[in-house]
Amino acid sequence: MPALQDPRDRLIVALDLADVAAAEALVERIGDAATFYKIGYRLGYAGGLEFAARLARRGLKTFLDLKLHDIGNTVEEGVRSLAGHGATYLTVHAYPQTMRAALRGAAGSGLKILAVTVLTSYDESDAREAGYALPVPELVALRARQAAEAGIDGIVCSAVEAISVRREIGPDRLIVTPGIRPAGADLGDQKRVMTPGEARAAGIDHVVVGRPITGAADPRAVAQAIVAEMA
Template sequence: MVQSTQAIADDRLIVGLDLPDRAAAQAMVELLGDSVSYYKIGFQLALAGGLPLVRELADAGKKVFLDMKLLDIANTVEKGVESALGLGASMLTIHAYPQVMRAAAKAAQGTDLTVLGVTVLTSMNDADLTEAGYSVTVSELVAQRARQAQEAGIGGLVASAEEAGAIRNIVGPHMALVTPGIRPAFASADDQKRIVTPADALARGASHLVVARPVLRAQNPREAVAAILAEMR
């Protein structure tokens, strides 16, 4: 059966539950109801008792993007990926180092879990990379990690939509490309340095968009979601 334009757009929007505790996250999920089918759980919520919410959401028919940005020795990464599988996550982030990506790909092989390599955080620009000791630009490092991700066999990447087009040229049409730092027309940039609108992100090759503050801080979060979906369509 062919999905409707609305269903496709809804499945590509991931709302970040960047909230202080599980109760606040559950309240937001209840408020958003059937307007959102995909949620992100990151460090803030996970470390505040939010990990069991991954299974709750999965059991309720929602998808969960577990944004843990794993970076460790290969064996530890493999075990972490196995734990994410046990929770019912649909996506899991790791840092896009070759050894880490190979270990994660091995652990996720044959499952429905999409492992995503984080290229360069959307809060960082060329000056930030220089300060961190890199001698390449953001675009150069993103391209290098995209090639390495494809070689490692992971399911996708996390990158700014500014780099989405270049990444698509490297990895082709099938890998997932998740773009945070999305700011709809009605929202402010906050602390993000490499941001675009929902429509622009999709046009550049993104497969999924992550939006948190423009929804969580809205006077009416359901209306904010509807506005974002309208921009995406």
């Protein structure tokens, strides 16, 4: 992966908002304090895909966090369609067949595929309830190893697993972590978290931050503080 030249690129602001108008307003408030934005289900299903394309045309980076998982042909063709939106990253779940199909769909485009190992809202009891026999750290390591074998571009995982994931995927693939909270911030539904500074020290390439920025009285100032902490 190429080195990140702009320190602002390490922060991905999660636009988990109800509509495009709210997202547009937030992007304007943040201004040049951020360069990278995540669009997930909530906004994506409310016009967010076209909004992502508009951001890309403005020179901003976008991350489509859609966590695709389906039969191989469906994933491959879906990724091929999404590759036309100018996004930088797209997520799929870290199942081998799904990852291989996504890479086929992205071939020839600039879209990078990130694999989600275990959701950061999961702890051991959640994993057991979902039927997984492996402890969360072992499940994350297994999926990271399978992702590397598939040739995936990067991994989405909890910050607390970043060091073990790096061992599995090597130095040349990306690690992107949600569940990042500035010191003193409300954890919300996240259970495996780090501060931005701790995340950078762990060798994480990008942190994804939503509510601490989107819910702030001054989102621009919070974004600037996170970038500064990571630097």
